[in-house]
Amino acid sequence: MQKQAIFQSKLLPYALVAPQLAIVLIFFYWPALQAMIQSFLLQDAFGLSTTFVWFENYIDLFKDPAYFEAILRTFFFSFAIAVSSLSFALLLAVMADKPLRGSMLYRTLLIWPYAVAPPVVGVLWIFMLHPSLGVLSRYLRALGVDWNPLLDGNQAATLIILAAAWKQISYNFLFFLAGLQSIPRSVIEAAAIDGARPMRRFWTVIFPLLSPTIFFLLVVNIVYAFFDTFGIIDTMTRGGPGKSTETLVYKVYTDGLLGGNLGSSAAQSVILMIMVIVLTGIQFRFVERKVTY
Amino acid sequence: MVEEEGFRRYVAHIILWIGIAIVAFPVYLAFVASTQDNAVIANGQMSLLPGGHFFETYYQTIFVGTSGSTREPVGNMMLNSLVMALLIAVGKIAISIISAYAIVYFRFPFRMALFWLIFITLMLPVEVRIYPTYKIVADLHMLDSYAGLSLPLIASATATLLFRQFFMTVPDELLEASRIDGAGPFRFFWDTLLPLSRTNMAALFVILFILGWNQYLWPLLITTRDDMQTIQIGIRKMITTTDALTEWPIVMATAVLAMLPPVLVVVAMQKLFVRGLVETEK
Numbered sequence: 001m002q003k004q005a006i007f008q009s010k011l012l013p014y015a016l017v018a019p020q021l022a023i024v025l026i027f028f029y030w031p032a033l034q035a036m037i038q039s040f041l042l043q044d045a046f047g048l049s050t051t052f053v054w055f056e057n058y059i060d061l062f063k064d065p066a067y068f069e070a071i072l073r074t075f076f077f078s079f080a081i082a083v084s085s086l087s088f089a090l091l092l093a094v095m096a097d098k099p100l101r102g103s104m105l106y107r108t109l110l111i112w113p114y115a116v117a118p119p120v121v122g123v124l125w126i127f128m129l130h131p132s133l134g135v136l137s138r139y140l141r142a143l144g145v146d147w148n149p150l151l152d153g154n155q156a157a158t159l160i161i162l163a164a165a166w167k168q169i170s171y172n173f174l175f176f177l178a179g180l181q182s183i184p185r186s187v188i189e190a191a192a193i194d195g196a197r198p199m200r201r202f203w204t205v206i207f208p209l210l211s212p213t214i215f216f217l218l219v220v221n222i223v224y225a226f227f228d229t230f231g232i233i234d235t236m237t238r239g240g241p242g243k244s245t246e247t248l249v250y251k252v253y254t255d256g257l258l259g260g261n262l263g264s265s266a267a268q269s270v271i272l273m274i275m276v277i278v279l280t281g282i283q284f285r286f287v288e289r290k291v292t293y
Numbered sequence: 294m295v296e297e298e299g300f301r302r303y304v305a306h307i308i309l310w311i312g313i314a315i316v317a318f319p320v321y322l323a324f325v326a327s328t329q330d331n332a333v334i335a336n337g338q339m340s341l342l343p344g345g346h347f348f349e350t351y352y353q354t355i356f357v358g359t360s361g362s363t364r365e366p367v368g369n370m371m372l373n374s375l376v377m378a379l380l381i382a383v384g385k386i387a388i389s390i391i392s393a394y395a396i397v398y399f400r401f402p403f404r405m406a407l408f409w410l411i412f413i414t415l416m417l418p419v420e421v422r423i424y425p426t427y428k429i430v431a432d433l434h435m436l437d438s439y440a441g442l443s444l445p446l447i448a449s450a451t452a453t454l455l456f457r458q459f460f461m462t463v464p465d466e467l468l469e470a471s472r473i474d475g476a477g478p479f480r481f482f483w484d485t486l487l488p489l490s491r492t493n494m495a496a497l498f499v500i501l502f503i504l505g506w507n508q509y510l511w512p513l514l515i516t517t518r519d520d521m522q523t524i525q526i527g528i529r530k531m532i533t534t535t536d537a538l539t540e541w542p543i544v545m546a547t548a549v550l551a552m553l554p555p556v557l558v559v560v561a562m563q564k565l566f567v568r569g570l571v572e573t574e575k
């Protein structure tokens with residue numbers, strides 16, 4: 001698609017694109033290229049000489065059980081965060097979609113957590129469920145749970161998943177509500193006339209019509225769980241105890257921070273890059289289909 | 294119309310209020326903690342109702358900071374966050390709108406190549422190029438500066454895409470009309486296109502402001518000086534020391550202050566926020 005009415009100028013368009021182009025080249029492409037080059041290099045212990053080692057950094061990475069565990073953990077977190085947040089948000093959206101009094105107020109009261117930053121989410125949740133002073137920990141202990149997410153890896157993982165899912169409720173709620181409101185009332189009425197009860201109407205009519213929204217949100221939530229949980233993890237558990245909450249992004253960060261293995265850190269970055277490309281690709285293919293839907 | 298029976302309606306109200314309670318409880322707890330005494334909190338004896346230390350705690354948080362770990366007034370951190378958020382939001386909008394203008398209203402060699410070059414940055418979030426980007430910013434002597442905090446994040450594929458799509462829907466007649474009036478590319482942009490883009494810019498601004506204010510990983514890497522910290526980094530440093538020394542009322546007051554600006558933006562500009570969110574995800 002192109003505009004018919006345009007301006008004639010040789011230099012002006014380049015001048016207009018130049019600022020964005022400069023930033024993109026200096027801060028996006030150059031570092032990405034550096035990461036790719038570095039992932040093929042091996043530095044000696046003193047950083048004095050580097051040798052080209054082909055795929056050795058990658059091979060080492062995949063031989064490392066810790067990396068493999070980080071991959072599995074990241075996928076598990078993503079899945080758990082997406083499913084719990086999506087199902088709760090869908091329940092709320094279905095309720096808010098009903099012709100209720102005060103439905104605008106409900107919407108306002110449910111969407112604001114979108115604006116809470118991940119590190120703050122981490123602080124809020126660790127405070128609430130802190131082993132020694134958390135308000136909710138008292139009740140957990142009263143129920144007989146030996147609650148200590150700072151020592152128990154599974155509990156730490158649960159805490160991260162809950163906190164990350166909590167933050168994403170508002171986003172998912174908003175998109176589900178928009179999706180529900182775009183379903184024609186006549187379709188639902190037709191099902192009602194045919195005698196379908198509300199539960200049946202939901203599973204046989206509304207849910208299938210909502211599937212594009214669900215799929216879109218699934219991808220967005222996975223991307224969110226991959227990248228935006230960094231702040232939550234960093235203020236809550238720092239990847240610990242042990243490595244029980246270390247995701248792929250957190251691992252790149254800590255591995256590079258320790259200044260240890262630059263080549264390995266770069267190879268991890270490149271693998272993440274490939275994952276983002278795949279996820280974004282899926283998202284865009286889907287968006288195109290949604291248009292014709 | 295599908296009638297909802299009274300009973301089902303009650304259930305819906307109840308479920309929604311439970312949802313609101315789950316969403317609000319951690320934040321309420323933070324506010325309550327920020328008004329209580331540290332010793333009581335540290336003992337795990339915190340009350341679920343606000344205490345009497347509101348003014349004291351917030352005064353100390355904003356103007357003094359913690360007495361132990363950071364000693365940086367949170368007011369200053371908020372100022373840093375505000376400057377960074379505004380630079381990111383305004384910067385992204387400014388450079389994206391002129392790029393989109395060039396791509397839509399001019400024909401020049403490599404036009405689409407440049408468009409794709411901007412577009413592909415969507416797939417290069419800062420998380421996948423952490424250390425090389427850090428090195429470049431360090432080489433450019435931009436560590437601990439507002440330029441370092443904002444410039445590397447200012448490119449925006451989404452905003453460029455959004456403005457491009459919007460410009461495509463602007464009728465050609467407008468350009469022809471302003472050309473008859475003798476307008477060049479600058480006048481047309483300033484007098485016609487910019488006023489038309491106002492709502493889009495506002496919606497985008499709301500989203501980008503929140504995005505900028507909530508930045509974490511990048512400021513964490515490139516700020517070392519305490520007086521350049523953003524509030525998100527400051528709050529993390531406050532809980533780094535051993536638990537016994539953490540000044541919880543101040544940490545929680547900082548959490549409340551960190552949430553306040555973006556949450557107010559969402560609530561006050563709800564329409565623009567929803568629009569911005571839906572538009573940028575397309």
